[in-house]
Amino acid sequence: MAAAAAANSTITDAKFHSSFSSTPFTLPLSPHFRTFSSHPKHFSSIRCQSVNTDKKKQSSRNVFDNASNLLTSLLSGGSLGSMPIAEGAVTDLFDRPLFFSLYDWFLEHGSVYKLAFGPKAFVVVSDPIVARHILRENAFSYDKGVLADILEPIMGKGLIPADLETWKQRRRVIAPGFHTSYLEAMVKLFTSCSERTVSKFNELLEGEGSDGQKSIELDLEAEFSNLALDIIGLGVFNYDFGSVTNESPVIKAVYGTLFEAEHRSTFYIPYWKLPLASWIVPRQRKFQKDLKVINACLDGLIKNAKESREETDVEKLQQRDYSNLKDASLLRFLVDMRGVDVDDRQLRDDLMTMLIAGHETTAAVLTWAVFLLAQNPDKMKKAQAEVDSVLGTGRPTFELLKKLQYIRLIVVEALRLYPQPPLLIRRSLKSDVLPGGYKGDKDGYRIPAGTDVFISVYNLHRSPYFWDRPDDFEPERFLVQNKNEEIEGWAGFDPSRSPGALYPNEVISDFAFLPFGGGPRKCVGDQFALMESTVALTMLLQKFDVELKGTPESVELVTGATIHTKNGLWCNLRKRSSKH
Numbered sequence: 001m002a003a004a005a006a007a008n009s010t011i012t013d014a015k016f017h018s019s020f021s022s023t024p025f026t027l028p029l030s031p032h033f034r035t036f037s038s039h040p041k042h043f044s045s046i047r048c049q050s051v052n053t054d055k056k057k058q059s060s061r062n063v064f065d066n067a068s069n070l071l072t073s074l075l076s077g078g079s080l081g082s083m084p085i086a087e088g089a090v091t092d093l094f095d096r097p098l099f100f101s102l103y104d105w106f107l108e109h110g111s112v113y114k115l116a117f118g119p120k121a122f123v124v125v126s127d128p129i130v131a132r133h134i135l136r137e138n139a140f141s142y143d144k145g146v147l148a149d150i151l152e153p154i155m156g157k158g159l160i161p162a163d164l165e166t167w168k169q170r171r172r173v174i175a176p177g178f179h180t181s182y183l184e185a186m187v188k189l190f191t192s193c194s195e196r197t198v199s200k201f202n203e204l205l206e207g208e209g210s211d212g213q214k215s216i217e218l219d220l221e222a223e224f225s226n227l228a229l230d231i232i233g234l235g236v237f238n239y240d241f242g243s244v245t246n247e248s249p250v251i252k253a254v255y256g257t258l259f260e261a262e263h264r265s266t267f268y269i270p271y272w273k274l275p276l277a278s279w280i281v282p283r284q285r286k287f288q289k290d291l292k293v294i295n296a297c298l299d300g301l302i303k304n305a306k307e308s309r310e311e312t313d314v315e316k317l318q319q320r321d322y323s324n325l326k327d328a329s330l331l332r333f334l335v336d337m338r339g340v341d342v343d344d345r346q347l348r349d350d351l352m353t354m355l356i357a358g359h360e361t362t363a364a365v366l367t368w369a370v371f372l373l374a375q376n377p378d379k380m381k382k383a384q385a386e387v388d389s390v391l392g393t394g395r396p397t398f399e400l401l402k403k404l405q406y407i408r409l410i411v412v413e414a415l416r417l418y419p420q421p422p423l424l425i426r427r428s429l430k431s432d433v434l435p436g437g438y439k440g441d442k443d444g445y446r447i448p449a450g451t452d453v454f455i456s457v458y459n460l461h462r463s464p465y466f467w468d469r470p471d472d473f474e475p476e477r478f479l480v481q482n483k484n485e486e487i488e489g490w491a492g493f494d495p496s497r498s499p500g501a502l503y504p505n506e507v508i509s510d511f512a513f514l515p516f517g518g519g520p521r522k523c524v525g526d527q528f529a530l531m532e533s534t535v536a537l538t539m540l541l542q543k544f545d546v547e548l549k550g551t552p553e554s555v556e557l558v559t560g561a562t563i564h565t566k567n568g569l570w571c572n573l574r575k576r577s578s579k580h
């Protein structure tokens with residue numbers, strides 16, 4: 001029997017999930033699973049009461065829902081030409097994560113539909129041709145809308161919520177920071193941080209809590225969260241949170257802030273904007289206190305970096321010997337860059353944005369990769385066989401990542417099935433004509449300025465029109481070309497379109513696979529995150545066998561920005577054979 005080792009996160013109480021791309025209207029207040037019968041194989045294993053819940057859904061539509069939809073129509077100008085309309089029940093908000101309902105309506109109404117939901121209306125897009133139009137072809141006709149409203153108090157003018165002018169300036173400076181030598185140095189960092197996690201597990205296995213059978217119970221979601229926090233701190237601003245093994249006021253403040261971001265993304269009314277809310281509402285007071293602690297920490301790091309500034313041209317910065325740099329962080333790069341005299345406030349916003357954007361997202365990918373592998377023991381064995389043959393007992397390196405093909409595909413397949421965030425949010429700055437997309441109106445759909453748009457990455461990634469067996473966990477799928485010539489305007493899935501890419505991306509899939517968005521506002525940290533996940537998963541599988549504790553049904557899904565579990569991903573861990 002597994003030992004109930006006290007292996008839980010050192011900051012369990014404060015451990016929460018971040019949210020950088022959700023909306024006050026997602027309202028995943030209580031977790032419920034997808035319930036319709038076309039449900040995926042692995043999801044079907046976590047489906048509960050499919051028939052009953054569907055019935056309940058219909059009967060639960062009440063006078064409040066009808067009134068609210070009427071209000072929506074009045075406030076949002078009724079129909080948008082020929083665009084289908086889904087009338088969401090407000091009561092659904094309290095029933096299950098919204099993105100599950102968005103999927104049901106996608107199957108019912110098609111790739112572009114208007115959602116009348118409560119007092120607001122949104123256009124929901126589940127089609128790669130339309131997503132490509134919004135994210136790449138007409139990207140600057142859209143901003144981040146409600147997302148910016150939520151995140152601005154936390155991230156200020158960081159890249160995610162930034163207005164267009166600020167974004168242009170900062171993106172030009174930050175993107176070159178993720179150059180190849182930096183990523184190579186980061187792979188070393190990922191390895192050494194993952195080693196701390198592996199050592200912690202080993203110690204627990206050998207420690208007093210062990211029952212002699214050499215297995216422990218762990219919440220891997222919490223462990224991945226700690227690992228990702230340590231990595232983002234060191235990689236972005238050379239600060240060691242040490243959260244895998246320690247607890248500190250700064251770590252508590254980070255989790256407190258992430259929790260508030262999550263809460264805001266799921267709360268219907270932006271009450272924090274009310275005058276005096278930050279003094280009167282206790283959680284807002286705590287939030288302000290947490291922000292102060294993090295800001296003081298970041299300000300100190302910025303001050304130190306500025307005091308040791310060595311102003312250098314970008315090209316020279318990229319050619320530094322990163323293998324021997326004491327501080328290879330992005331902050332060092334940003335401060336040392338010649339000709340960019342940026343104020344401390346902007347730098348702090350940049351760092352805070354990356355701290356939040358790059359932490360729970362990566363932890364969530366690792367969580368779902370393990371969740372999926374634990375339900376597919378053959379694939380787990382195949383992954384371990386690859387690790388053994390590529391690494392033996394050695395450590396992953398930048399070069400060896402190229403050989404760990406199966407692990408890389410597991411990471412992207414986990415991102416396909418559980419994209420973080422499941423929705424991308426935009427608001428049109430001017431009127432636009434959206435393409436009709438597959439099976440949509442050939443003339444497209446005209447939308448006025450100010451229209452709020454959700455691009456459902458979750459729907460795109462599980463679309464039955466663009467993926468074979470979309471709900472199955474099949475990492476191998478990414479190796480196969482898929483030219484569906486029936487779909488006019490979609491170039492199909494073709495790995496040769498992005499030669500040299502280590503990981504499948506939106507170019508290869510012509511916007512059917514969008515875990516990092518696409519176009520100019522695509523994630524700057526995509527390669528960082530993918531390599532980090534590959535290294536961490538490799539090192540876990542190299543040393544341990546992992547089994548889910550309990551059934552997959554017991555892992556309830558919740559969503560804000562990331563799709564996460566309700567009570568953690570509890571697993572039994574065992575050491576693999578002694579050669580490891």
Ligand code: HEM
Nearest residue numbers: 159160354357358361362420515516517521523524525529
């Ligand atoms: C698996 C992990 C990650 C996922 C799934 C992810 C996903 C995304 C997505 C979907 C966007 C686009 C949002 C939109 O278009 O509205 C984005 C933007 C961004 N991400 Fe990531 N991200 C991850 C990790 C990271 C990391 C590690 C960093 C930094 C070290 C980072 C920094 C950013 C920044 C700064 C933006 C804003 C880019 C811009 O607007 O120019 N992300 N991310």
